[in-house]
Amino acid sequence: MHINMDQKRLYLWYSKNKRILPFRNSKEPYKIWLAEIMLQQTQMATVIPYYNRWINHFPNLQNVAEARLSELLKLWEGLGYYARCRNFHKAAIIINRDHNGKIPEDWETFRSLPGVGDYTAAAVLSISYSLPYVVIDGNVKRVMSRVLGRKKLSTRNMSMINNRLNNWIDKENPGDFNQAMMELGAMLCKPKRPNCTRCPLQTICKAAAVGDPARYPGKIKKVIRPHYITVGGLIWRKNRFYVQKRNEDSMLGGLWEFPGGKVRKDESLEVALKTRIKEKFDLTPVILKKIGSVHHSYSHFSITFHGYHCKENGKYLQSRSEYKWIIPQEINTLAFPTASHKMFNLITKQGWDV
Numbered sequence: 252m253h254i255n256m257d258q259k260r261l262y263l264w265y266s267k268n269k270r271i272l273p274f275r276n277s278k279e280p281y282k283i284w285l286a287e288i289m290l291q292q293t294q295m296a297t298v299i300p301y302y303n304r305w306i307n308h309f310p311n312l313q314n315v316a317e318a319r320l321s322e323l324l325k326l327w328e329g330l331g332y333y334a335r336c337r338n339f340h341k342a343a344i345i346i347n348r349d350h351n352g353k354i355p356e357d358w359e360t361f362r363s364l365p366g367v368g369d370y371t372a373a374a375v376l377s378i379s380y381s382l383p384y385v386v387i388d389g390n391v392k393r394v395m396s397r398v399l400g401r402k403k404l405s406t407r408n409m410s411m412i413n414n415r416l417n418n419w420i421d422k423e424n425p426g427d428f429n430q431a432m433m434e435l436g437a438m439l440c441k442p443k444r445p446n447c448t449r450c451p452l453q454t455i456c457k458a459a460a461v462g463d464p465a466r467y468p469g470k471i472k473k474v475i476r477p478h479y480i481t482v483g484g485l486i487w488r489k490n491r492f493y494v495q496k497r498n499e500d501s502m503l504g505g506l507w508e509f510p511g512g513k514v515r516k517d518e519s520l521e522v523a524l525k526t527r528i529k530e531k532f533d534l535t536p537v538i539l540k541k542i543g544s545v546h547h548s549y550s551h552f553s554i555t556f557h558g559y560h561c562k563e564n565g566k567y568l569q570s571r572s573e574y575k576w577i578i579p580q581e582i583n584t585l586a587f588p589t590a591s592h593k594m595f596n597l598i599t600k601q602g603w604d605v
Contacts, residue, residue, distance in 0.1 A: 258421060258428070260451035265431035268438065270295075273303055278426070280354040280379035281312045287374045288335050288366065292550070295437070301330050312354065315340060316347035324505050324586040331589070332550070333503055338366025356380045378426035385416040386429040390436025396468040397440060400457030404468050440464075477552045482524045483511030483594070484561040486536055486568060487605055491576040493568060494585065507575075507585045520557050528561075532568050536561035539605055545593035558594045560605045579603045 269275065272295070274286040285305065289298045305326055309315050315323065320340050327336040342364040346354060354375070355361040362372045373384035387395075392404060392412065399415065401408040421428045439446045447459045458464035485492040486509070494507045512527035514520060521538055529535045542558035577585070582595055 257452060257455055258419070261431050261435070262427065264449075264451040265427065265434055269430070269434055270438070273299060273306070275430075278379050280375050282306065283378050284354065284371065284375045285339070287371050288339055289330065291335060291371075292332055293330060297330070301327070312343050313347055313352050316343040316352075320499070320505055321586065325584075328506075328586040329589055329592075333506065335366060337499060337505060341365040342367065354379075356382070358382075358384070374429065377429050381423070381425060383417075383420055383422045383425045385413065385420050385425075386433065387413065387416065388433055388436075390434075390440070391416070391429075391432045393442065393468065394432060394436045394440045394452070397445075397458035397464050398452055398456050400461070400467070402467055402469040476548075479552060479554050480514040480520075480557070481511060481554050482514055482520050482527070482557045482559070483509050483591075484524050484528060484536055484538070484559045485509050485542070485598075486528075486561045486563060487539075488563060488568075488576055491578055493570075493574060493576055494587075495570055495572040495574040498572075503588050505586070507587050508591060514557075521559070524557075524559055524561075532570065534566050534568050535564055537564045542594060542601070543597045545590060545597065547588075547590040547593060554590065556590050556594065558597070 272286075274282045277283065286298070286302055289302055289305075308322075308326060309318060318340070320337065323336050323340050324333065327333060330336075345364060346352060350360075355364075356376065358372060358376065361367060361376065362369070370386060370388055373386045376382040377384050377386060385391075387409075392409075395412040395415065396402070396404060396408070399408075399411060401411065416432075419428075435450070435452070439450050443465055445464050447453050447456070447464060450456065450459070453459050456464065458467040492509065494509055497503050497506050497508055499505045510528050510531060511524060512530075514523040518526065520541075524538065525535050539560040539562060542560060544555055544557045546555050547553065575581075575585075579595075579598075587595075
């Protein structure tokens with residue numbers, strides 16, 4: 252296949268400047284898929300240690316399919332967006348059961364698996380199986396909006412970007428083409444202060460010709476995220492405290508937590524804590540003392556989380572959820588949300604004696 256001069260410049264730049272990454276020189280679909288899932292909404296520097304630990308524990312997809320979800324969530328703990336992990340586990344089980352452990356090469360089959368969208372399917376099938384599907388992530392959108400001089404990522408303009416990439420992609424080596432485009436956006440064509448002088452696509456870039464590429468694409472107004480006040484109680488029974496597993500279909504599903512909930516506008520923190528626990532367990536706890544508060548941000552909202560040490564009030568706590576009574580040393584055996592770990596860190600500084 253004929254490779255044009257722009258592609259040659261792109262490949263030359265990529266071969267000289269690509270980052271050394273633990274999954275970069277592999278075409279193994281399991282490793283590519285895992286990396287792409289972990290990289291969704293997450294920075295590369297954050298992902299690399301998680302990726303390496305995961306591969307050490309689960310070298311292949313069959314290991315993932317045969318593992319307990321709790322094991323996977325513990326390794327994923329702190330990476331966030333836990334639905335990615337749950338869906339990866341579900342998909343691994345399907346592949347192990349229905350496809351003899353082989354990740355499908357067919358678009359429709361692979362795309363139908365839990366958690367697999369167009370981006371993930373294109374990345375895995377192009378890099379691992381050399382199928383000519385274009386990968387369009389946030390970096391590629393930015394590069395192409397500048398190359399084509401399109402400020403708005405409207406449906407029409409995204410169609411133009413997709414068509415241009417499909418015409419331009421190297422049909423014999425689509426994986427390297429996609430990785431080169433993504434790497435270009437990550438390393439040179441950044442949102443702020445793009446390095447146009449080193450860019451292999453500068454000569455065809457309309458935004459660079461205008462002289463202000465950072466204005467492409469236009470900024471989208473940030474949505475103000477709501478902030479909630481929440482409260483939770485470590486309910487002690489002798490030297491153990493109660494934790495429960497969140498429903499797998501909920502946000503942070505499969506992780507462990509101590510009970511509590513949102514504080515309403517007309518409630519004090521202690522009234523809210525007693526009320527939320529009473530609503531769930533038909534038990535009003537005795538509040539022993541306040542631990543403190545921590546802040547945490549999620550993708551669509553943020554919280555201030557107030558924690559209290561509590562105990563049962565002459566009546567045993569009865570739970571409908573999967574639960575455990577644990578000692579502090581067992582915290583590291585279970586997967587907890589980051590906000591819970593922040594609270595545990597506060598207690599560790601104060602001392603666990605109640």
